[in-house]
Amino acid sequence: MEKKGEENLPQGPLANLNEEYISVRSAQGRRVLFYPFALTFIIMLGVWVVLSGKFDPFHLSLGLISCAIVSYLSCDLLFPSPKIKGLLRQWARFIRYVPWLMVEIIKANLHVTYLVFHPRMMELIDPKIVKFRSKLQSDLALVTFANSITLTPGTITVDVSIDGDFKVHAIDKASGDPLPGAMEANIAKAFGEV
């Protein structure tokens, strides 16, 4: 389902929404569009080669058939909107975000491990719920942000609303305060929403 911000809301009556708003819901009169199909097919083929590890013609043809079946069944799950322009650049930016996330994750884990093994752990932790509003727009950016929060310093996403309202459970003061902070900026950069 496509999430649209305030400024993207259609001005006219709701009836003349176009196919930008195609949702997963509309599977009934589903059209299989070419570009999503082709992209899904290529990705699936790559995964198949890793999974299969056999390169004789028989298994490769089985792979082609399987990839076609999967792409036909669920290419609109992987690419719900038919717009795929600039997708490659976005993925490249996203891959640059991953190392930063890994460093953060390791720092977070050392912190939590320190808490776990601390003998007076009960005095150190001070759980509370932090609320804030994120400026991120698209679904994927919001979900990446939420999952990154869950993986990093002592915080777990409790709830995300469709407008970007976050509720986060932080285990102590030090981990809850810096939100949203640098992570949101990095994700905004990764998804081109600066």
Next chain:
Amino acid sequence: MDIIVCLFLFAGLFFFTGGAVGILRFPDFYCRLHPAGKLDTLGLLLALIGLALFNLHHFSLGTLLTSAKIILIVVFVFLASPTATHAIVDAGVRAGLAPWTKGEKRR
């Protein structure tokens, strides 16, 4: 080579230990999710990277692909584990489970 593999594996086991102990020690449901959601994920990442490296000992296309498959598991878990954590915490919130605050008795 073996030393690097052991280093990774033991680091992973260390984080797994932290996760298991944390699940036991923390005072309430929300706090217990922190070790369960984070430490287990990182422990799995480190342990599986170590094992994938060890698998490359006899280098060939087959072992390379097997290692790639192990990395595929890591990627899958990194997508799935925060989501599962979120699903559990969501269930807790909807049920109206109040978070533990400082000074209360542990549950």
Next chain:
Amino acid sequence: MKIIGLIIAVLTGALLIYGTVDFPGWADPASPASTHLSPHFIEKTMEETSVPNIVTAVLADYRSYDTMFETTVIFSGGVVCFILLRIFRRKEPEDRLYRHVLTGATIRVKEGGKIPPDSDDFERIDTLWTPHDLIIKTVCRLLIPFIQLFGLYVIAHGHHSPGGGFQGGVILGASIMLLAISQDLRTAVQRMREKVDALLSPTGVFIYAGTGALCLLLGLNFMDYSALASVLYVDPVTARSHGILIVEIGVGVAVMATIIWIYNNLSSAGKYDEGL
């Protein structure tokens, strides 16, 4: 009535236990199975069927008659769930709830009120209450195609890896169930309609039995896949290997459809409106 059932169950159990007394000892090397059957399977499987995984060969070739009826049992399980649980005639609930997709507002439609059913802007939600969870929805949306591909891989590589029709079918079914869990049952049913389920489930059994019957028609025994050599234009050994693959596909289709069918009926108590 309950006591009679208990007596019957206990009697049956006692009879079964009595029957096992005559079996050869546990892992007895001198038992007939270990002296004749197992060595034959271990030594000859590769040259007779060219399948490296002996378990697959035994399951789908040497003992294929057994496996065919296992598939049939699964199919009948689906049919039983359908017959017992499915409710066809029910009153439409008086109020229907819709969610406006773009804003997340919930709208209650009284009886008689109309919202265009094919609109993308409103989605039907349950009267009980369906959580709208962005994270779970999006992540599951991204993961489902890969899970489906993995299921197909497991079916196709039953010859070389631990897998085959049953396991792959379960994984394929699980992917559709994941859709039903992460969004709701209606979405999953729209993607995999009840009719399709009900047709695919016997189709799988039919593929299995039909392969066997084809062998019979081609002049060899039931389920002797080497008869397929003349149809597939390969030598008899490869034909047995391919025959196993066809049978595995049949099993996979049957298991997948049946599992989804059972899940749909169980989770919505046969009403097909509100999922888990």
Next chain:
Amino acid sequence: MDNVFLYSGLYLAFLMLLSLYRPLFGPTVVDRMIGVNAIGSKTTVLLILIGLIFHRVEMFVDIALAYAMLNFLAVLAASRYFQKRKGLYDEAM
């Protein structure tokens, strides 16, 4: 190296026993689910370790992947079931 893997596997099994405390005695249903989830992620590593001990990794990787997927599905389904159909507190309360 095999010995290292063997003892690591045994240690993992011990950790799983430790985590089993929550599913058995956890005060609420969600606590039990945390325990089950933790055991599941350890099992994935354990399966690959077993594969390395038996020198058949390429087989056990498939099993581990399938296990990870089904574990994820199980946790999701259980959480959805408990938040929709049941009261979340312990059955004894």
